[in-house]
Amino acid sequence: MTEEDRTLPAVVEEAHASGFFEDHDGHDFQPDVMFMWSGETTEWWRHWTGDSAAGAPPFRVFGRDGSGGLAAFWIRAPGAAIETQPIVFLGSEGELQVIARDLGDYLWLLASGVGPLETVDGLHRVPEPVPELVAIAQRYTGTAPRTVEALIAAADAELPALTALVNSATK
Template identity: 45%
Template sequence: MIETTDDRAFPPALAEVARVEFEYEEDGGVDFEPYDAFDSAEETTDWLRNWTGNHELDGAAYRVFGQDGTGGLAALWLARPGLPLAEQPVVFLGSEGERGVVAGNLSDFLWVLADGVGPLEIVEFGQYEGRPNAALAELAERHATTPRRTADEIVTEAQAQFPTFSEDIDALCR
């Protein structure tokens, strides 16, 4: 079991993302509704238990910070013990069981959003190209600690770093 802290201080970059209006249209856009704070530990535990059917779990390894229109959740996954929240991978767990790693850290996630792609589009549709968003690109330029790369490069790298994420989630399910 990974030791985690109960750090729920919202990173400044996510607070800024929460102020951005994401437009979703049938022919494009990003289906993402960012939160202005992490879900509570209790909410996260309740959600994870219901999502997996495993009522022995707690949600300590996740910091949920947004959702799509169907209720799928974007979260920081505390997979790197001892590192700050901003260095943890971003994952998406969809309302119908979809799941995947979206970015290796918060900085890379900002570049993904700047490319006009969100967590749902990546995990459910394998979409790595969208309509670039100038406001999110500026936000990423201010907060990112990683160099700008395409969403495709970022997602491919992150999924290679955590190749068993889906199988690990399967193992939690009952």
């Protein structure tokens, strides 16, 4: 048996360590300190899809909400860097949402003051930028901020492919 690398990208660890989640109203998100073990993810996938024979899912889970829904990198393009993969939410009640089209967009959402699950539940407030996270996002992406609306629209464009994946796996 080989040792599984469960290490999150360093910038994700840094962003999650900022304290934003503990001090942020408007969402229920509990970031993990490492990726969920793949065996546990497979068991969850089998239960979630209703297919006890389902193979390993294309997700690397890094957080959850209080009801048991999971936030994960969706390994849409195997072999591509994880930082280029979409970030998704698979809810305990079947909710399905693309949170961000890639890690850079995820960091800009956080920097804009938007919690990852607010893209699922809807944004019900005017978000305020978080200076520490703005600095992290700028350093990581090397780009200027994009509007929350543009980030959400880019993520929403990925939803049909995620829906097709889930529909093909659901019994």
